[in-house]
Amino acid sequence: MKLEIELWLFVSLTALSVLTGFVDAVAGGGGLIMMPSLLAAGIPPANALATNKLQSLFGIGMSCRNFLRAGLIDWKAHWLAVVTVFLGAVIGVLSIQQLSAETLSLIIPILLIGVAAYIVFSPRMDDSDSHERMSAKAFAGPTGAIGLYDGFFGPGAGSFLIAAGVALRGLGLTRATALSKLLNFSSNVAAVLVWGLSGKTYWALGLAMAAGAMTGNYIGSHTAIRFGAKLIRPALIVVSLALTAKLLWDYFAA
Known part of the structure; x- marks a missing residue:
């Protein structure tokens, strides 16, 4: 059944995607705002x-372009992670109708609380690179798992990728944020392809929202590059706690 979407909804969701794009560029978690709005x-x-994946793909692509031009992404070192996050997302999208999201709705808030606590208490959450705990090749394992989660469920995937870049690869916070955009772009390409083949995508609405997402990501990525960890760190904390509160509310209110 085809859903008729009124013009005012196109305009309002496109305007909202500017905000979600900005949030995504700085700390991830734009889906916290966009998904409830689409459902409402x-x-x-x-x-x-x-x-949502379609509009997010274009927005994150804009962020990725800006971070690449700023020289903050070492894509050659992380090509394997790009591949595994893509494959993980494909599996995640294909699995979404076979697996229950109820357990994830309770487990993910616990993980997000852990991310927020790590950001608050870790002295490594700044822009200085530190000793890597995991090679770029080994890093492809965790990124594949996060890609699977992103394809299946989604909220907080960007925050997980940033925290993993700092904790496992020893990247400074801005460089970890930049790398997360490359990986998130790969997972979104996978999701858009699989969802597109399934016939579930509202292409006209998604492309209209993509214009707003690109605008928000353009502003957000330049802001993150300019202000670095002093902006990204508090934004990550706020996004992680907001996602936690939203997911717990959905779980216990159901």
Whole structure:
């Protein structure tokens, strides 16, 4: 059944995607705002997931471009992670209708609290690089798992990728944020391809929102590059705690 979407909804969701794009560029977690908005607009869950991935792909692509031009992404060292996060996302999207999200709805807030605690208490959460605890090749394992989660569920995937870049690869916070955009772009390409083949994507709405997402990501990525860890660190804490509160509310209110 085709859903008729009114013009005012196109305009309002496109405007909202500017905000979500900015949040995504700085700390990840834009889906916390966009997904409930799509569902509130009457869009079925599967279509909302598919359409959100489409607009997010263009937005994160803009951030990725800006971070690459600033020389903050070493994509040659992390090509294997790009591949595994792509494959993980494919598996995640294909699995979403076979697995229950209820358990994830309780487990993910616990992980997000851990991310927030790490950001608050770790002295490594600044822009200085430190000793890597995991090689770039070994890092492809955790990124594949995060890609699977991103394809299946999504909220907080960007925050997990940033924290992993700092904790496991020893990257400074801004460089870890930049790398997370490259990996997130790869997982979104996978999700858009699989959802597109399933026929669940609302292409006109998604492309309209993509214009807003690109604008928000452009502003957000330049802001993150300029202010670095002193902006990204508090933004990550706020996003992680907000996602935790939202997911716990959804779980216990259901």
